[in-house]
Structure formats: C-alpha cells, structure tokens
Amino acid sequence: MGAAPRIAVDAMGGDTGPAVMIAGAARAQRRRSDLRFILFGDEDMILAELDKQSELAEASEVVHCDDVIAAEEKPTQALRRAKTTSMGRMIAAVKSGEANAAVSAGNTGAMMAMSKLALRTMPGIDRPALAALLPTLGANDMVMLDLGANTECDAQNLVQFAVMGAAYARVVLDLDRPRVQLLNIGTEELKGTDELKEAAAVLRAADYLGMRFEGFIEGDKISRGDVDVVVTDGFSGNIALKSLEGTARFVVDLLRRAFTSSIRSKLGFLISRPATELLRHHLDPNNHNGAVFLGLNGLVVKSHGSASEKGIENAIGVAARMVREDITRKITEDLDNIAAHRAQVAAQ
Template sequence: MTDTPRIAIDAMGGDVGASVMSEGAARALAIDPRLKFLMIGDEAAIASCLAAHPALKAATEILHAPEVIAGTDKPSQAIRRAKTTSMGLAIDAVKQGNAVAALSAGNTGALMAMSKLALRTLPGIDRPALAALLPTLGDNDLVMLDLGANTECDANNLVEFAVMGAVYARIVMGLERPRVRLLNIGEEELKGTDEVKAAAAMLRSAPELPLSFDGNIEADRIGRGEADVIVSDGFTGNVALKSVEGTARFITDLLRRAFTSSFRSKAGFLLSRPAFHMLKTHLDPNNHNGAVFLGLNGIVVKSHGGADAGGVANAIAVAAKLARASLTGRIAEDLARFHAAHPMPAAAK
C-alpha cells in the first residue's frame, strides 16, 4: 500500500459540511504531511474553505458533486443518487482506485447501503459490520462491533465480526493477540441466544486465529479494560453504544450541575478542574472519532455528524492507518485461514 494515501472526503456530509471537513483535513495534514485528499462536493464552497489552508490546497484535488445525501434520505433513495452525490462519488473513488479510503460524516444508513453495493464484501464475508473505538479504564481503547449495520446475525456472522475486529485491533492498537469477547447477558457459557453460544463454540475451536477468545462479557463491564474486542449483533451493539454515550453525557452534565450548585462547590471545582478536564477529554467522542465498515472490498470510515475539526482529523488518521496496513488483505487472509481449518458443510454454503 502506498505511503502517501489519498483519502476521498465527502465534504458536504455532517452537521457543518465543507468548513469543518476542510479544517479537519488541514489538521490531519499538519500531523501527517504525506497525506493526499480528494474533496468531493460543491466546488465553490470547497475552494473557498481551502483558500485558508495553502498546504491543504496543494495536497487536494476537488471533484464537483451537484447533490448531497440528506440525513433524512432513505438508503434506497441514496443508492439511486450515488453517481451525483458527494457521498456516492467518494465511495466510487475507492472502487475505481482513485483513493485508498472514503470518509463521510453523513447519513450512516445511506453510507452503508451505497458502500456495500459499490464495493461488495470480501471473500468469505457474509455481512459487513460497523466497528468503532471506545475508551476504557485499561491501557488501550476497545474495538466494538457490530454497532448497527446488521440487526440480526447468525453464529457465522458473529465469528466473522470477531475475526475482523481482531485484525482492526492489531492494526490500530498494535496488539499481537487481541482479547475477544462476546457481549452477552452473563459470562457463563450456558447464557445467551443459540447464535451467541454457537459462535462461542466456534471461536474456542479456532486456535489458528491470531486472537485470544475469552468468552462472554456483560454490558456493565464494557469499559473496564477486560477485552480488546467486543462482538455483538448490530441491534444489541447499537443499544449498548448509545447507553454508554448517554451515560457519559449524564455523568459530565451531573458533575457540571453539582459544581455550580453553591459557592463551596464552585471552589471545589477550581481545585478539581484538572481531574474534570481529564474526564471530559477521555469521554469526548471526538477523540475516538472514526467508525469503520469492516468486511468490504475497500475502506470506508464514518465520522460523527457533529464531529469538530479535531474529530475529523482523528477519523482521517484512522483511514490512513488502515490503508497503510492493508486492512482488507489482512482480514481476507485470516478468514481464509479460518475457513480452511473449518470448512462449511456443502448444504450450508
């Protein structure tokens, strides 16, 4: 993979659009000067934003797109407009080999549908999954998937997610054998749905995979640092993610209210400001921005719609790192190794 990755950016997606995407790209370029960009959207708006960033302008090509995918657009509507929208053309740039990754802060469902249709899934992958990094109390972040791409999954899907999540963890966190666990209603082997129990049995019998399967984990242990990869179906994973994010906002809002409730509390806040700042930074989703659709024939990164420039820069860094590490090739290799050791019955193929 090239050491000067070119990232295709849907400049019009998200809550703010070209201004924050350009500012984020400029920050990413300042950190990694080898980056190149293809910014897609309203040409005049993008050019205006690039004027404030000479270095970014020199590293960027603009591709005009007359339309934008709205947050209210259904995936079926988005697919029909793929060839005229900034999101669709960003994905197409990856398909055509004009970029190593696509980044969008737009409609998640539309991005997933268009990506799957245009790029297709890797050999051995039934369904792609949405994976993201979450903060923990441990030394590393946590990779969690699926976070909403698939509401229902069978045991084979969950095993594929485990393999893909482990590859992601090895690349992003530099782990040799990531600890993988299945999200469940209990740690006991007998707990959970038939699909989860079957997936656990398959992972236990796969020593050829470069991961350590550590069984089940309950939702209240997600952030404890007891796993490097947590796997679930998309419905459960999305509910868990929103619960974690909501709890984080609840805690910070509650602390803010408590520290302003009285003069004594305000004085206490001044003494504890460094600790409060550390907590806020650790829980800030911008510092972990950049979810990835794993399992596609190409890299597609989803930024938070409300991400600031720092969050966009983090998402770009994720895209570049995965491209340089040949994410798709490494997923294909691990899955081929697993399927060679565990061939599916002819009736199940």
C-alpha cells in the same frame, strides 16, 4: 497500495459541511504530510475553505458535485442519486481505485447502503459490520462491533465479526493477540442464544488466529478495560453504544450541576478542575471519532455528524492507518485460516 494514502472526502457531509471537513483534513495533512486528498462537493465552497489551508490545497484535488445526501434522507432514496452526490462519488472513487479510503460525516444509512452496493463484501464475509473505538478504564481503548449495520446475526456472522474486529484491533491498538469476547447476558457458557453459543464454540477452537477468545462479557463490564474487542449483533451493539454515550453525558451533566449548585461547590470545582478536565477529555467523542465499515472490498470510515476539526482529523487518521497497515489483507488471511482448519477437520 501506494506509499502515500489517497483519501476521498465527502466535504458536504456532517452538520457544518466544508468548513469543518476541510479544516479537519488540513490537521490530518499537517500531522502526516504524505496524505493526499480528493475532495467531493460544491467546488466554490470547498475552494473558499482551501484558500485558508495552503498546504492542504497543494495536496488535494477537488471534484465538483451538484447534489448532496440530506441527513434525514432514506437509504433507498439516496441510492437512486448515488452517481450525482458527493457521498456516492466519493465511494465510487474507492471502487475505481482512484482513492484508497473514503471518509464522510454524512447520513450513516445512506453511506452503508451505497458502500455495500458499490464495493460489495469481501470473499468469506457475508455481511459488513460497523466498528468503532470506545474509551475504557484500561491502558488502551477497545473495539466494538457491530454497532448497527445488522440487526440480526447468526453464529457465522458473529465469528466473521470477531475476525474483522481482531484484525482492526491489531492495526489501531498495536496488539499482537487482542482479547475478544462476545456480548451476552451472562458469562456462563450455558447462557445466551444458540447463535452466541455456537459462535463461542468456533472461536474457542480457533487458537490459530491472531486473537485470544475469552468467552462472554456482560454489558456492565464493557468499559473496564479487560477486553480489546467486543462482538455482538447490530441491534444489541447499537443499544449498548447509545447507553454508553448517554451515561457519559449523564455523568458530565451531573458533575456540572453539582459544581454550580453553591459557592462551596464552585470552589470545589476550581480545586478539582484538573481531574474534571481529564474526565472531559477521556469522554470526548472527538478523541475516538471514526467508525469503520469492515468487510467490504474497500475502506470506508464514518465520522460523527457533529464532529469537530479534531474529530475529522482522527477519522482521517483511522482511514490512513488502515491503508498503510493493509487491514483487508489481514482479515483475508484469518478467514483463509478458518477455511483451511474447517477443511482439515472435515477430512479427518
């Protein structure tokens, strides 16, 4: 990879299209002036936004695309139009090496299907996983995967997810040996499915990897800050993620209702406003925007469709950091270590 990360951006993705995507890219470029961009989408619309962002315009190339993937479009339909759409051509730029990473706020299912077909999985990885950073009560955020890419997983998939999640945590959280746990219905070793028990046995023996496996974790402990990487299948992970997001909205809405219920409550709100602003900032999804498709032969980052300029900036920042830290190499090294260990055990 070159010293200056080159990021391919689907400018048409998301709820608001080029306006927010270009403004977010401009924020990211102001933070790191070495970033370079390839912007895919309607050329006239993109250039109109670039007229407002002179520094970004100098660091960007625009590739006109006539077609856009709709938010409600099925992945099978999207795949047939990959070569003409802004999302498909963005992913193709990563495959060809023209770009080091891709960022889109568009259709998640279509993006995953296109990415898997175009980039394929890394050697040693059976299935890619969707990973994201989530807030906690601890000193740092945590990584959780899989969040919906794979509804059913065997033990080997879970072990691979743990390897990828730990590598990601080392990059984005600056941790030498992140704490890794498997999501389960209890913390006792006898609880859970056979797949969970088998994966746990492999990870307990893998003390040579860049992680600390600490067994199982229950859903109510996820956000306490006692774990750095939570590993699960995509079915359970997606439910857990939506539950966490729903609970956050519930707390915020409950506080808003409580603080507007009477004059005394409104006075209480004024007094406690610094604390409520801190809570709002901590729960703002834009501060943790940028889910990553790990395990592909190329770096792809998915933004929330409703992300703000700040959210897009953060998603691009995640992509650029993975390029600089060469996360693919880190994952490959850990997978090689597992394979070497298994071969050594088999030879004994």
